[in-house]
Amino acid sequence: MSLAHALLTALVERSCCGAELTDRFNRSIGYFWPATHQQIYRELATLKASGWIEPLPIATGRGRKRAYKASPAGVSELKRWVGELQPPRPVRDELMVRLRAAAILGPTDLTEGVERRLATHRATLDHYLALEEKDFSDLDTTRKQKLRHLILRAGIESEAHWIDFCQRALALLDE
Amino acid sequence: MSLAHALLTALVERSCCGAELTDRFNRSIGYFWPATHQQIYRELATLKASGWIEPLPIATGRGRKRAYKASPAGVSELKRWVGELQPPRPVRDELMVRLRAAAILGPTDLTEGVERRLATHRATLDHYLALEEKDFSDLDTTRKQKLRHLILRAGIESEAHWIDFCQRALALLDE
DNA sequence: TAGAGCATGTAAATGGTTACATGATTGT
DNA sequence: ACAATCATGTAACCATTTACATGCTCTA
Structure with a gap:
């Protein structure tokens, strides 16, 4: 139930309506x-039914903004969930499946697909680096800041890794 | 439809029945x-209905082995699919969601969860390294061998990255 | 010949995706 | 008062997960 808890986290941070939440998220x-x-x-709707979030008394009905805040029960639930032990969800990467098919089939048209993927990883990396430039420095002071920076670093390093990988794959496919 | 094409690849490589396929897969x-x-x-069942695989004439009925082979149509379909351009599927990582919640909530019990995850990444890395030792060398000769080694390298490097990341997360959470 | 384990399946629940619908607000 | 856009939904579909069911084969 990661989505539920991710939304709960966002609503602990600040109350807001669905559309704004979508945007912030x-x-x-x-x-x-x-x-x-x-x-x-x-x-x-599910979170509200569980009592983990509560509507702020503003307005109701389709088309009207409905703001929510995290309830005390929601905060406890989130704390519980953070400490929960769960096996990591399995990796699923379509590119690996295609590369394996290319290995078995012999020469194929995979190059353009890898190039596209390389381009999207580069774009994402640039985006993350811009975020890092804007929001973080080498000297993050608070625990919150350090953890948030670490999360962004995970993204940055992962994108960098995939960029490198795509380049090696292209070199091999070109042979 | 990655699963379909991953299975098709396996059946191009060698015909077999469902149970053996599960195992090889x-x-x-x-x-x-x-x-x-x-x-x-x-x-x-779906692949058979599409005509991309064909049952080998051995036996039928529940409990009896049913072996399949890839049909010519299946091979063409696989070739088409390898060249297909598709946006990469989105990343979903529960650990990041928990870390962010930990950033917002303040001190929590996340340490053990990260330690477990670190342990599974280490185990997976060891497993991959053993596979590399057994099946590949620095001097892979064929294109097929080089591509298959590259795929395994993606796994190895990705696991190494997450091990490093978990260690940094633990250092931060311990502060 | 009974039991273990192999092989093939069915069913229900969960969660994510895509397409579409409708009410409210804002700007011209 | 009309169009554009914002905000909130509904519905159908698809893939994955989990739990369970059943027939077959082999071996003690």
């Missing part, structure tokens, strides 16, 4: 756990 | 696209 933790507005509205 | 490309036997049997 897709600019922060959404890099590691993306979600569309449909998923988010569905999850908000 | 989980020792090779399954590291990058895991699947249970339930998924595999369902997908075999």
